[in-house]
Amino acid sequence: MQLLDGLLVSKTIKQELTEKVAIRKSLGKKVPHLAAIIVGNDGASMTYVASKVKSCEEVGYDSTLIQLPSETTEAELLQKIHHLNQDDAVDGYIVQLPLPKHINEHKVLMAVDYRKDVDGFHPENVGRMALGLPCFLPATPAGILELLKRYNIETEGKNCVVVGRSHIVGMPMGLLMQRNDYPGNATVTVVHSKTKDIEKICSQADILIVAIGKPLMITKEMVKPGAVVVDVGITRIEDSTKNSGFRLAGDVDFQQVADQVSFITPVPGGVGPMTIASLLVNTFIAVERKDV
Numbered sequence: 001m002q003l004l005d006g007l008l009v010s011k012t013i014k015q016e017l018t019e020k021v022a023i024r025k026s027l028g029k030k031v032p033h034l035a036a037i038i039v040g041n042d043g044a045s046m047t048y049v050a051s052k053v054k055s056c057e058e059v060g061y062d063s064t065l066i067q068l069p070s071e072t073t074e075a076e077l078l079q080k081i082h083h084l085n086q087d088d089a090v091d092g093y094i095v096q097l098p099l100p101k102h103i104n105e106h107k108v109l110m111a112v113d114y115r116k117d118v119d120g121f122h123p124e125n126v127g128r129m130a131l132g133l134p135c136f137l138p139a140t141p142a143g144i145l146e147l148l149k150r151y152n153i154e155t156e157g158k159n160c161v162v163v164g165r166s167h168i169v170g171m172p173m174g175l176l177m178q179r180n181d182y183p184g185n186a187t188v189t190v191v192h193s194k195t196k197d198i199e200k201i202c203s204q205a206d207i208l209i210v211a212i213g214k215p216l217m218i219t220k221e222m223v224k225p226g227a228v229v230v231d232v233g234i235t236r237i238e239d240s241t242k243n244s245g246f247r248l249a250g251d252v253d254f255q256q257v258a259d260q261v262s263f264i265t266p267v268p269g270g271v272g273p274m275t276i277a278s279l280l281v282n283t284f285i286a287v288e289r290k291d292v
């Protein structure tokens with residue numbers, strides 16, 4: 001078994017970006033600027049956004065964190081979005097999800113200028129992705145593709161099973177793994193809550209990508225010997241042996257399956273850091289597109 005070390009690869013990508021930012025600076029070009037909006041004070045979301053902002057600092061980007069109270073109205077949030085769309089200093093921005101229930105997520109994502117949509121959630125970018133046209137790829141699937149690429153994982157002709165059909169991960173992941181490119185050209189099956197016999201389908205996967213948000217759901221019997229396993233899940237579960245009383249678990253039972261797979265992402269330190277690295281890459285693409 002070999003680890004798909006997302007933390008290590010993300011550090012390499014950040015180093016590459018740091019060098020590219022320095023070159024831009026030396027040429028008198030604009031430094032990339034990422035903004036993030038977070039509404040409310042959900043602990044996990046605040047942690048994710050904080051690490052996105054911190055990563056910007058590490059690579060020499062400018063960043064802006066916009067924290068809005070949970071009572072923020074949809075109209076107020078849309079107002080902020082219109083402001084960011086017009087602000088030439090900001091090259092790309094994200095609206096951290098989930099949003100409070102009183103705000104229509106679809107309406108908000110539609111309001112983001114697709115040229116600044118570095119999360120790749122706007123229908124313009126989703127449509128372009130589906131058609132294989134230039135676009136911002138959503139950060140988590142893009143990070144997974146990059147990880148597979150940097151470990152030279154073969155994907156052509158492989159059976160790829162994606163567990164979960166979320167708009168953020170499962171749906172785009174399925175599309176990207178079946179496109180005519182590398183990584184891609186896989187035979188993709190997307191399974192979800194209504195799928196019959198998930199266990200059997202998973203056990204036939206050469207590449208198993210799990211993004212369902214159910215800790216430890218994927219057990220030994222569901223993994224083909226020699227499979228490549230990518231675990232997107234990251235959930236706090238109780239663990240009395242830890243001082244904090246909890247630990248982070250993936251959707252895959254790592255302990256059970258580790259000795260029978262060829263490659264596997266750890267949790268934490270697998271997909272999470274790659275997501276952030278991809279967001280930084282997208283922001284770099286956003287600023288470069290403005291050069292021409």
Ligand code: GUN
Pocket residue numbers: 094095096097098119139140168275
């Ligand atoms: N919530 C969970 N993942 C993501 C992500 O990639 N982007 C945003 N904006 N929100 C998220």
